[in-house]
Amino acid sequence: MSSTASSTAAPMPLVARGARPLAGRVRVPGDKSISHRALILGALSVGRTTVTGLLEGEDVLATGKAMSLLGATVARTGPGAWTVDGVGVGGFAAPPETLDFGNAGTGSRLVMGAVAGCPVTAMFDGDASLRRRPMRRILDPLVKMGATVLQAAEGDRLPIMLAGARDPLPIVYATPVPSAQVKSAVLLAGLSAPGETVVIESEATRDHTEKMLLHFGATVTVVPEGAHGRRITLKGQPELHGATVVVPADPSSAAFPLVAALLVPGSDIVLETVMTNPLRTGLITTLREMGAAIEEVDAREDGGEAMADLRVRFSELSGVEVPPERAPAMIDEYPVLAVAAAFARGTTVMRGLKELRVKESDRLAATADLLRVNGVTVTLDGDDMIVEGFGGKGRPPGGGTVATHMDHRIAMSALVMGLATETPVAVDDAAFIATSFPGFVETMRGLGADIG
Missing domain, CATH: 3.65.10.10 (Enolpyruvate transferase domain)
Structure with missing residues (x-):
């Protein structure tokens, strides 16, 4: 059994641009x-x-x-x-x-x-x-x-x-x-x-x-x-x-096409066989509180784990306050939630994010930088992140190049953002995406995304 060491991969810059609505059915990789x-x-x-x-x-x-x-x-x-x-x-x-x-x-x-x-x-x-x-x-x-x-x-x-x-x-x-x-x-x-x-x-x-x-x-x-x-x-x-x-589809990987469909006008996609274990669905809970149209279809169970197909449609989102006790159920999804918050109407406050500082990068700081370089106002107050959304007054401008810090989730979140901003969003290195979501770019292109 062998793997390719991601640490030796050459940097792979990518750019995401606004395109047609996302559509289709897809199964993201296993959890x-x-x-x-x-x-x-x-x-x-x-x-x-x-x-x-x-x-x-x-x-x-x-x-x-x-x-x-x-x-x-x-x-x-x-x-x-x-x-x-x-x-x-x-x-x-x-x-x-x-x-x-x-x-x-x-x-x-x-x-x-x-x-x-x-x-x-x-x-x-x-x-x-x-x-x-x-x-x-x-x-x-x-x-x-x-x-x-x-x-x-x-x-x-x-x-x-x-x-x-x-x-x-x-x-x-x-x-x-x-x-x-x-x-x-x-x-x-x-x-x-x-x-x-x-x-x-x-x-x-x-x-x-x-x-x-x-x-x-x-x-x-x-x-x-x-x-x-x-x-x-x-x-x-x-x-x-x-x-x-x-192995059901990974909800942390499903988060990226899911949020993209919520943000790109006219989108309507189905994500197949996604794990819906309640201790992993904090992102879905939060997005629904923000007004997201996420529907569970054909709910079932295998090996003690709940799963369902998720139908996701473009939605106008509103800012919310995310309580700190929800963090364990969505700790890997905060970067892409922050991207969704940038498009929401009003302010989104995410509390209790200390654990993000010891991920693949200082993911809290990297997420804030991702938003700032693309024209979004974000404040870090201790372990809380506060995002000022553009909802009701247009879309975030975009146009930035995001430093991924060898963090796959920062890279994917930035590319999702670029599908709906006024101007394209670039990442300095997307090579590390393969650590958790091999075929991410191909999957997103299959739904209609313009990434390359």
């Missing part, structure tokens, strides 16, 4: 969160796991390669179709080389959790962007469970050499910030520990790990904790069994 977890839990299971609809972006391919290096057999059998022959809980072998995750923050952090519960040592590394991202929040609970950090770059950043625990300890861990990655790392490490591993979160975060652990045969209970939080309890040392995983 990245589900894809990572399917490969990891398949590797920790006994027997064969069959995955369809896997996101074949660079981030997920890096996780698949890591599973191969740790001893699982990972094979592609067709477009989006993969099999994983696992080694069982605690069965990872010492990898013969560094686990290189490229730009994959989710993959690197979840695999750290999985390795922490096994008596092996592994070196974790990534590209320049991933090396800047903090890992201490992951390492703290893993060390409490018996893992040892043998080597780390300054500030507990990659490259990191991690020695897994020979006798993992179950812990009760209250996450210091809402983070599905921290929660998932602790639960994956807890698979090898006796007794019960408990994670307490003050704000509910995406629950794919809990759902998928159940799907593979683990015993997991979830109960409310406080006003918005949850207590997740995992019974350790289960025998996970290979499973069939159908």
Whole structure:
């Protein structure tokens, strides 16, 4: 299994221009969160796991390669179709080389959790962007469970050499910030520990790990904790069994054609088989509050995950205030929401966005810069972002060149903006889009977008 390191790709500038209304049906790539977890839990299971609809972006391919290096057999059998022959809980072998995750923050952090519960040592590394991202929040609970950090770059950043625990300890861990990655790392490490591993979160975060652990045969209970939080309890040392995983379309990827259809006059599109897990639909909730015409069609469920086709039509939007407790359900979608806010009537206030500062870029600052360079007034007040919309007085002028900072979501958000601004919008580098949405440009062109 192989992937192309995005860190070595030549810069790929692109320009998006206003064009005809968007129309048609499209299925965006498989959900990245589900894809990572399917490969990891398949590797920790006994027997064969069959995955369809896997996101074949660079981030997920890096996780698949890591599973191969740790001893699982990972094979592609067709477009989006993969099999994983696992080694069982605690069965990872010492990898013969560094686990290189490229730009994959989710993959690197979840695999750290999985390795922490096994008596092996592994070196974790990534590209320049991933090396800047903090890992201490992951390492703290893993060390409490018996893992040892043998080597780390300054500030507990990659490259990191991690020695897994020979006798993992179950812990009760209250996450210091809402983070599905921290929660998932602790639960994956807890698979090898006796007794019960408990994670307490003050704000509910995406629950794919809990759902998928159940799907593979683990015993997991979830109960409310406080006003918005949850207590997740995992019974350790289960025998996970290979499973069939159908990966729904990624709502974070669907966000880009969805917002584009809302902003380009006359548009009417259908996005097929999009995950509608309520802990991932904060963007849809917010856009509907703003007046968006988003209709769920043929709602269904597979493997514990809800999904539906989404019909999206051009809409006149109005500014709203987005509460901070909604952030975990839409943390990756704020850049494209900010673009939508630029076209809305009035002011949109997005609160509690501290987590955006430690994404692939300082995504909060990068989003504000994206808007400013295209003529939109935006204010950062601590961890809040305030956008003054153009609705009722025309469209944002556009005309800027956006610095993407090797961040795929900034690049896609800027290109969506350029489809509806007065003048085209350019990005300095769109190469990193392939980490999460391979075929993005082709998909958008298929709906009628002018990007090139």
